[in-house]
Amino acid sequence: MSRLNEVKQRNTFEARYEKLYTLGKGNFGKVYLAEDRKSGQQYAVKVVDKKLFKSGDQKQHAQREQMICETFASGLNHKHIAQVHEVLTENDSIYVVMEYVEGGELFDKIKQSKGLAEPTARRWFRELIEAVEYIHDHNIVHRDLKPENVLIDKTQSIKLCDFGFGNVVREQHEVLSTYCGSPFYAAPEMVTATPYRGPPVDLWSCGVILYAMLTGSLPFQGDEMPQLFQKISRGQYTIPSYVTRDASDLIQRLLCRDASERITAKDCLLHPWLMPPTMTRCSLFTSSQLTLSSRLTNFSNRKKVGVFSEGSSLSMTTLHESTAKATSLHTTVCSTLTSEKKLMRTSRFFKRIFKKKSQVAPLMDHHDEKRLIKSRFIGRFKGFFKSSFQKRIT
Missing domain, CATH: 3.30.200.20 (Phosphorylase Kinase; domain 1)
Structure with a gap:
């Protein structure tokens, strides 16, 4: 040449x-x-x-x-x-x-309204699931689904974007082992460093997005990363009483700790809440919309979160501060841990996430191992704690 x-x-x-x-x-x-x-x-x-x-x-x-x-x-x-x-x-x-999609991010729509009216949430969420079903049918997984990666176009329809942590899998049941994405939207199998299938991870993130759409809040929150990961691994969250029965049911099917039992995109589209509105459902719209003015929830206080990825330090985008206060929530815990063994996975995650490709830590003295884990954890997450979790309510 x-x-x-x-x-x-x-x-x-x-x-x-x-x-x-x-x-x-x-x-x-x-x-x-x-x-x-x-x-x-x-x-x-x-x-x-x-x-x-x-x-x-x-x-x-x-x-x-x-x-x-x-x-x-x-x-x-x-x-x-x-x-x-x-x-x-x-x-x-x-x-x-x-x-070029001109209408901005779903994140900003949720924040501005402190939660969406149920008809709007239903329409946008159905469009999101249609996009997710399409990529899954073509053996593509996204692995970083969050409101910041969902755009609204000039016709008020959604557009999924940003495949920076996507992957092409050979088949739907292929097992992956790279832990990446955004912490608040990560599935239990991701935060516990368990080999996982891509599609169920995406559907869990969709469940977090749906929860945020309807409540203006995030289901899993914590002042520190270990606390957040523990809540995710336990499936420890609550659904406010104003969320309608069908919507609550879909959230629970999406935020199912057992990935093998989590609803698929195809089945999600057949769920009653996403089917064409009925007279009964229409009668519920008014009551759900009336709650919007009283929902001052802490989704709007959350800054946009960065992503975590195996072998790389966390990054944060500092945006949007708010004076909103959190509402009290009614407890409907999705599920609890069934064994102490799975409770230990969160601590093992910090040993595994920063080891390239290796899933087993090298043999060493117990005290040396504890010091190594502590130093890696503090070094990698120090900046994240500082930017992600401070001054959420100002």
Whole structure:
């Protein structure tokens, strides 16, 4: 290849697109609003900077995201998934050129309204599950489903985006062992470092999203990470009494601790709460909507959370502070642990999550092992505690 052609290839993106301004920041780069120089069409462009990779795991996540986006660009398409236009690789950057969705994030909609009216929550959640069913049918798992990764377009429909922690599995029952995603939305099998199947992990996250939609709060919360993980591993949460019976039932089927019994996306779409409204259900809308004005819950006090990933330190995006106070909740605990063995998994998680590929800690003296675990835990999570859990109510 001639020197001239090399230069042309390196400058393909800049030659075809003009960056207008920054839309947001990602873990390994930024998202820009860009305009096609010929057509004038606007796109959202995620620019992944390879120079920011600090581990092989981070590089692997970026490669997987590139592969998934290339798959979407070459033919996969769904009305509730942000469409990928093309993927370009130049020098040390990966450019993912995708549909620009103007309406903002589901996170902001929930925060602004302190919970959504049930008809709106039902419609958006059904659209989300349709998107999740589509990727699962094509052997793709997302592994970082959260309201920040669900966009609202100008027609008030949802668009799923950001496959930064996605993966392509050979079959639905393939077992995975990379622990990644966002802590508040992570499934029990993820926080206990148990080999897991991808689709059930996604459905658990959908359950957390549905809970947030209907209550304006998160089901699992803690002032420190071990406390949060313990609640998740136990399935320890409550559903407010104003959530209707069918909606509560769907939340419980999604937030089922046993991944093998957790509802699938396909079955979720057949659940009574997501079926066309009946006269009985319509009569419940009024009472559920009346509770919105009194729901001052602590979802709006939660800053956007970063992600955790095997072999990499946690990162946080500092956004949105609020003065809202939490409401009292009525207890309906989904389930409890059935053995002490599973209670110990949370502590083993901290030994395993930072070991690349290895699932077994090396043999060492008991006191040395405790000191090693403590030092790794404090070193990795110190910054996360500082940015994620302080000043939630200001």
